[in-house]
Amino acid sequence: MTTTDNTKRVARLAELREKFGRHPVEPQEKHYQGGSQRDRQPRFCGLESGHRACQGCGEALAARLVMECAGPDVMVANATGCLEVFTTPWPQTAWQVPWIHSLFENSAAVASGMEAAMKAKGKNTKILAFGGDGGTYDIGFQALSGMLERYHNILYVCYDNEAYMNTGIQRSSSTPHAASTTTSPAGAERMGKRHLKKDLLSIIAAHHIPYSASASVAYPADLQRKVRYAMGIEGPTFLVVHSPCPLGWKHDSHVTIEVARRAVECGLFPVVEVERGAVANVMPIREVRPVADYLGMQGRFGHLMDPNDPRAVEELTHLQALADYNISHYNLRGEGEDPADTAGITLVARDRAAGES
Amino acid sequence: MREALEGSQAIARAVALCDPDVVAAYPITPQTHIVENLSKLVAEGDLHTEFVSVESEFSAASVVLGAAASGARAYTASSSQGVLLMAEVLFNIAGMRIPLTMTVANRAVSAPLNIWNDHADSMAVRDSGWIQLHCENNQEAVDTTIQSFKIAQDTDLPVMVCMDGFVLTHTMEVIDIPTHAQVRKWLPPFVFKRALDPSDPKSLGALVSPDFFPEVRHSHHAAVDKALPVIEKVDASWAKTFKRDCGGLLTVEGPEDAKVGILAMGSTVGTLRTGLEHHDGPGAKLIKLRAFRPFPADALRAAVAGLDSLIVIDRAISPGLGGILGSEVKSTLYGMPNAPRIHNHAIGLGGRDIPESIVGDLLSSIEDPDAPAFSVFDADLSMLPPEDR
Ligand SMILES: Cc1ncc(C[n+]2csc(CCOP(=O)(O)OP(=O)(O)O)c2C)c(N)n1
Ligand code: SF4
Numbered sequence: 223m224t225t226t227d228n229t230k231r232v233a234r235l236a237e238l239r240e241k242f243g244r245h246p247v248e249p250q251e252k253h254y255q256g257g258s259q260r261d262r263q264p265r266f267c268g269l270e271s272g273h274r275a276c277q278g279c280g281e282a283l284a285a286r287l288v289m290e291c292a293g294p295d296v297m298v299a300n301a302t303g304c305l306e307v308f309t310t311p312w313p314q315t316a317w318q319v320p321w322i323h324s325l326f327e328n329s330a331a332v333a334s335g336m337e338a339a340m341k342a343k344g345k346n347t348k349i350l351a352f353g354g355d356g357g358t359y360d361i362g363f364q365a366l367s368g369m370l371e372r373y374h375n376i377l378y379v380c381y382d383n384e385a386y387m388n389t390g391i392q393r394s395s396s397t398p399h400a401a402s403t404t405t406s407p408a409g410a411e412r413m414g415k416r417h418l419k420k421d422l423l424s425i426i427a428a429h430h431i432p433y434s435a436s437a438s439v440a441y442p443a444d445l446q447r448k449v450r451y452a453m454g455i456e457g458p459t460f461l462v463v464h465s466p467c468p469l470g471w472k473h474d475s476h477v478t479i480e481v482a483r484r485a486v487e488c489g490l491f492p493v494v495e496v497e498r499g500a501v502a503n504v505m506p507i508r509e510v511r512p513v514a515d516y517l518g519m520q521g522r523f524g525h526l527m528d529p530n531d532p533r534a535v536e537e538l539t540h541l542q543a544l545a546d547y548n549i550s551h552y553n554l555r556g557e558g559e560d561p562a563d564t565a566g567i568t569l570v571a572r573d574r575a576a577g578e579s
Numbered sequence: 580m581r582e583a584l585e586g587s588q589a590i591a592r593a594v595a596l597c598d599p600d601v602v603a604a605y606p607i608t609p610q611t612h613i614v615e616n617l618s619k620l621v622a623e624g625d626l627h628t629e630f631v632s633v634e635s636e637f638s639a640a641s642v643v644l645g646a647a648a649s650g651a652r653a654y655t656a657s658s659s660q661g662v663l664l665m666a667e668v669l670f671n672i673a674g675m676r677i678p679l680t681m682t683v684a685n686r687a688v689s690a691p692l693n694i695w696n697d698h699a700d701s702m703a704v705r706d707s708g709w710i711q712l713h714c715e716n717n718q719e720a721v722d723t724t725i726q727s728f729k730i731a732q733d734t735d736l737p738v739m740v741c742m743d744g745f746v747l748t749h750t751m752e753v754i755d756i757p758t759h760a761q762v763r764k765w766l767p768p769f770v771f772k773r774a775l776d777p778s779d780p781k782s783l784g785a786l787v788s789p790d791f792f793p794e795v796r797h798s799h800h801a802a803v804d805k806a807l808p809v810i811e812k813v814d815a816s817w818a819k820t821f822k823r824d825c826g827g828l829l830t831v832e833g834p835e836d837a838k839v840g841i842l843a844m845g846s847t848v849g850t851l852r853t854g855l856e857h858h859d860g861p862g863a864k865l866i867k868l869r870a871f872r873p874f875p876a877d878a879l880r881a882a883v884a885g886l887d888s889l890i891v892i893d894r895a896i897s898p899g900l901g902g903i904l905g906s907e908v909k910s911t912l913y914g915m916p917n918a919p920r921i922h923n924h925a926i927g928l929g930g931r932d933i934p935e936s937i938v939g940d941l942l943s944s945i946e947d948p949d950a951p952a953f954s955v956f957d958a959d960l961s962m963l964p965p966e967d968r
């Protein structure tokens with residue numbers, strides 16, 4: 223690439239940031255009501271509004287939060303799934319960065335090729351790979367492992383909504399134990415999924431990559447800090463974002479964030495950071511909730527809520543034990559007030575955590 | 580420069596001459612020597628490329644897809660089970676019209692497991708929308724490989740260069756390898772207009788509803804069809820510079836007034852040619868089909884004009900139908916006035932040796948009025964239990 227090419231490219235990128243970045247609108251009066259919340263966000267907007275996600279979709283929110291920190295000098299390889307489908311109904315697209323969808327199980331490998339192309343051409347555009355839990359825990363698992371082992375400079379983000387949502391809520395290896403899905407339905411003989419949620423993060427950690435972490439849409443400041451951190455690392459990084467799906471989890475669309483928060487607060491979804499295979503940091507839980515607080519909000523666990531059904535009581539006890547195990551394994555129980563715990567972190571402004579001024 | 584090289588080694592050298600930005604491949608017999616030779620060229624500093632040693636053929640195809648979509652000249656190679664494992668990605672590459680090159684070292688497909696040569700693998704993905712070119716010998720394989728990079732970027736389509744496993748990949752041949760300077764002069768740098776670029780964001784691989792899908796398929800079909808003159812033009816331009824050609828879409832040789840023709844693809848053509856030279860009796864025309872996709876219907880009709888009989892040799896079958904090439908030739912010639920009678924035979928399946936003497940057997944078989952419309956010609960039915968014959 224010649225210097226003039228590069229100058230042109232840099233100028234064009236600045237222009238795009240200008241065009242698709244959102245600029246803060248100064249409030250004219252004390253209680254300024256004009257403009258949406260989003261219009262006041264001073265961030266690059268890589269994933270535009272107007273796409274076709276369901277109301278309250280955790281995955282759409284998570285992807286937007288990731289893109290705000292990542293763009294505009296990035297390129298995305300997106301696996302088949304809800305995110306892919308709701309953002310790109312031809313001839314429309316919600317993406318303001320180069321984006322490619324190939325197949326369900328190869329986003330990590332397509333991203334590997336994109337990264338190799340950047341290397342060959344001497345560009346430092348960062349490559350992102352996106353997949354749902356199906357595309358990551360299950361069918362794309364091999365390609366992901368290969369990508370990590372080959373040490374590509376890629377940030378892989380798994381939007382974990384704990385089932386195959388795009389095809390109508392079928393179980394994946396990320397679906398929690400006892401959750402009812404269309405292929406693990408609760409019935410007279412079954413209490414939903416009979417197997418455990420795969421501990422993907424530990425498997426990822428076993429690749430000894432520089433950085434892997436879990437995050438939740440309930441804690442955007444934490445999520446964005448992690449994206450920033452991963453973006454700065456030269457090498458493979460991995461982020462799994464817990465993203466409630468109102469349709470599949472069967473909760474109202476306005477409680478997405480509350481559901482996500484309770485998953486963390488009860489210990490069923492530990493929010494942790496792993497560096498080179500060892501746990502480096504966890505988000506402490508200020509007040510641990512019983513799992514029933516979380517499960518009770520969702521129809522997919524409705525069959526566990528009958529105190530007169532001994533099978534329900536047994537499964538509920540089992541899930542509580544799993545949460546308790548996570549809490550002791552990762553040492554999640556907070557010791558008093560901490561600005562970075564489940565209560566403190568919600569007070570941190572996203573833009574500050576994301577390093578934007 | 581003329582050098583004695585193994586087919587695979589020559590292909591690796593040819594690929595290196597084209598300065599690929601990204602190479603991704605996974606070993607499988609009989610393609611392995613190509614990947615090994617490429618790795619060696621990289622290790623010795625003779626090839627500067629991003630060599631991605633993937634964990635499967637599925638990822639190999641995905642890597643070159645991502646690389647080419649990002650504006651890189653990309654190359655991969657496979658065989659048999661590897662091609663089938665890639666199948667989903669191959670359709671995807673073609674559907675997105677991403678230009679890149681892949682060598683298929685043709686091999687039978689399991690079960691039963693068999694590592695030897697036939698065309699079952701590339702035939703299994705014939706409807707993927709790739710260009711498929713077949714090579715008679717290693718010189719053609721080298722020349723076609725270099726040409727394929729140009730054809731790909733001139734058509735915005737992926738190109739499969741098919742060469743017979745073992746028969747070509749593992750055979751030493753004296754090959755004229757062009758110099759790097761010659762190839763650089765002949766082959767323009769890689770350009771892909773729709774390449775992903777952050778300074779001009781585009782989305783590739785969108786969800787296309789029934790409102791647009793038939794149009795997409797129509798234009799894909801038209802694009803592959805329109806590759807016909809490009810393949811010819813590129814071969815002509817190659818001939819002008821390098822003083823030899825690969826036969827464009829197809830070639831016809833033999834006596835002008837011959838009433839019988841034999842049509843084949845790949846290295847079988849060479850065996851048949853020698854067989855015909857040694858065969859007494861009225862000569863036959865030999866038609867070498869180089870372009871299998873796009874299928875050169877007009878050129879084929881012209882090539883068979885005047886023939887009473889045409890023997891079509893298949894190196895793969897579609898069980899329950901018969902020969903694949905045979906069926907395609909029949910449908911192409913359907914309705915043509917005075918079309919020759921087609922005799923369709925599969926030979927050399929799973930690497931069964933094809934002797935030169937088979938030419939005599941093929942030619943005498945057309946005299947039999949009771950001959951079946953299709954046969955696995957060299958199968959020894961006495962080896963089978965009576966109920967399987
Ligand atoms: C090889 C293959 N098998 C099956 C499918 C069908 N399919 C498309 S998306 C999907 C599920 C996606 O689930 P996930 O990755 O969790 O993403 P989500 O839609 O939940 O965000 C399935 C099964 C496919 N596209 N390709
Ligand atoms: S089904 Fe779930 S994941 Fe898919 S768009 Fe709707 S809310 Fe989002």
Ligand SMILES: [Mg+2]
Pocket residue numbers: 354355356381382383384385386387
């Ligand atoms: Mg999912």
